[in-house]
Amino acid sequence: MEIKLREIAPLRVRTALLAVPVTDKSLKEGLARRLDRQLKGELGALVKKSRFVARRGSSLLVATHGAMPAGHVLLVGLGKHEEEGLHDWRVAGAVAAKEAGRVWADEAVFMLPPDQQTGPVVGAVAEGALLSAYRFTRYRSNDNQKSRVRALILGRTASGRSVALTRAVKKARLSASAVCLARDLVNEPPSTATASYLSEQAAAHCRGEGLKVEVWGKKKIEQMKLAGLLAVNQGSREEPRFIHMRYKPEGRPQKKIALIGKGITFDSGGLSLKPPRSMETMKLDMAGGAAVIGVMSVLPELAPNAEVLGLVPATDNLPDGGAQKPGDVIRYLNGKTVEVMNTDAEGRLILADALALAGREKPDCMINLATLTGACIVALGNELAGLFSNDGDLAGKLIECGRDAGESLWRLPLAAEYREDIKSHVADIKNVGGSSAGAITAALFLQEFVSEVPWAHLDIAGPAFAGKDQVTCPKGGTGFGVRTLLNLLSGIQ
Ligand code: BES
Ligand code: MN
Numbered sequence: 095m096e097i098k099l100r101e102i103a104p105l106r107v108r109t110a111l112l113a114v115p116v117t118d119k120s121l122k123e124g125l126a127r128r129l130d131r132q133l134k135g136e137l138g139a140l141v142k143k144s145r146f147v148a149r150r151g152s153s154l155l156v157a158t159h160g161a162m163p164a165g166h167v168l169l170v171g172l173g174k175h176e177e178e179g180l181h182d183w184r185v186a187g188a189v190a191a192k193e194a195g196r197v198w199a200d201e202a203v204f205m206l207p208p209d210q211q212t213g214p215v216v217g218a219v220a221e222g223a224l225l226s227a228y229r230f231t232r233y234r235s236n237d238n239q240k241s242r243v244r245a246l247i248l249g250r251t252a253s254g255r256s257v258a259l260t261r262a263v264k265k266a267r268l269s270a271s272a273v274c275l276a277r278d279l280v281n282e283p284p285s286t287a288t289a290s291y292l293s294e295q296a297a298a299h300c301r302g303e304g305l306k307v308e309v310w311g312k313k314k315i316e317q318m319k320l321a322g323l324l325a326v327n328q329g330s331r332e333e334p335r336f337i338h339m340r341y342k343p344e345g346r347p348q349k350k351i352a353l354i355g356k357g358i359t360f361d362s363g364g365l366s367l368k369p370p371r372s373m374e375t376m377k378l379d380m381a382g383g384a385a386v387i388g389v390m391s392v393l394p395e396l397a398p399n400a401e402v403l404g405l406v407p408a409t410d411n412l413p414d415g416g417a418q419k420p421g422d423v424i425r426y427l428n429g430k431t432v433e434v435m436n437t438d439a440e441g442r443l444i445l446a447d448a449l450a451l452a453g454r455e456k457p458d459c460m461i462n463l464a465t466l467t468g469a470c471i472v473a474l475g476n477e478l479a480g481l482f483s484n485d486g487d488l489a490g491k492l493i494e495c496g497r498d499a500g501e502s503l504w505r506l507p508l509a510a511e512y513r514e515d516i517k518s519h520v521a522d523i524k525n526v527g528g529s530s531a532g533a534i535t536a537a538l539f540l541q542e543f544v545s546e547v548p549w550a551h552l553d554i555a556g557p558a559f560a561g562k563d564q565v566t567c568p569k570g571g572t573g574f575g576v577r578t579l580l581n582l583l584s585g586i587q
């Protein structure tokens with residue numbers, strides 16, 4: 095979909111669909127009122143009849159029947175006046191693009207209110223529209239999906255150039271492409287999306303000025319003593335990969351940041367086998383890794399003033415004759431030993447290697463994303479990710495970036511009270527806690543491998559995968575985390 099910025103006179107523009115964003119207040123004034131007059135009261139009457147109150151995500155479509163050059167007017171709800179945030183604009187952009195497709199519009203205009211013609215709003219609308227167009231159709235023999243609008247024109251009232259707005263559209267395009275790459279990687283069937291596939295995709299998509307990808311195969315992983323990754327990989331026919339991506343801007347960067355993503359390409363549970371229903375969506379278990387690859391892929395164009403290291407340990411978790419067994423002990427690179435009590439708690443085992451390795455680089459902060467625990471879904475559901483951090487500033491920044499991105503993060507405690515729960519009789523620690531606080535004990539396990547550096551762990555088990563269609567994302571991989579991280583990185587200049 096093309097996104098264009100143009101000066102538009104809404105009552106005179108010839109277009110298939112004119113989208114007009116409204117709040118409960120602006121629904122009765124300004125452009126909405128002028129349109130109602132032009133349509134001889136028909137708009138107002140329909141608003142009344144359908145009880146349209148401009149709720150966020152709602153819309154009202156009216157055919158103009160020649161009363162004005164635009165074929166349809168679409169009121170798009172933003173919610174309550176002065177309560178609307180950036181994510182409401184993102185949803186509005188998505189709704190407008192969707193509805194334009196429904197009336198087979200080739201091109202549609204989204205009219206920006208005069209007081210909202212800013213970079214952040216333009217970026218959010220564009221991003222929403224682009225994200226709503228995502229489909230995963232590679233395996234459909236007849237793609238009878240709804241039609242899609244080819245171009246969305248963001249209408250301004252002022253003329254002339256606006257560098258900030260143009261830049262915002264470009265950023266939205268980058269962000270949407272990063273999110274869609276992450277979605278594609280998650281949606282790909284697990285027998286195709288193996289560890290080597292993931293590394294090939296990373297190499298193919300992470301190109302450009304300042305960006306390098308290095309893939310470690312099994313030999314190198316053995317040399318580097320990544321014991322957790324090797325232990326989890328024992329039960330698999332597929333070789334593991336450790337994907338190493340690095341972006342370096344020109345000159346001396348302001349910050350050095352390490353991003354780490356869980357790359358379990360399929361989680362059967364291993365010998366601690368999952369029941370069938372729990373396995374159905376376990377191709378999602380590399381969503382953290384996919385998000386990191388997505389983010390890295392756009393860094394040459396986004397050009398943040400930070401060195402960014404992206405690490406993705408990748409393997410599937412399967413139960414063949416060589417599989418690790420409950421009771422086995424892993425000896426890690428930092429000297430710590432771990433008793434494996436449950437082979438289904440495999441994510442933390444491979445993240446431990448990567449966290450220890452990243453710590454050696456002495457980054458300013460490290461952030462890991464992982465579909466780590468079902469317990470986090472019990473606690474926060476499918477909309478929010480759990481956020482754990484040893485640093486209040488980093489946690490606060492992430493929450494703020496997440497809010498603007500439309501990705502809600504909720505901070506949970508690294509409660510020292512539960513450290514007891516992961517003590518082992520045989521080794522230093524074990525890989526499962528007690529029967530409760532599962533998201534916390536998993537985070538405490540990770541913390542054992544974090545040195546003295548600001549660190550955040552995002553448990554994205556819930557929001558990484560949409561169980562049903564949403565406006566900005568169809569059922570399947572969501573690319574959760576990508577936009578939050580891009581917000582954080584683009585803030586470093
Ligand atoms: N990949 C799962 C977590 C998960 C569950 C992600 C549901 C998305 C949806 C993880 O590896 C896992 O199996 N965790 C176990 C941990 C337990 C054995 C301590 C879990 O949550 O049950
Ligand atoms: Mn598991």
Ligand code: ZN
Nearest residue numbers: 358361379441
């Ligand atoms: Zn898992």
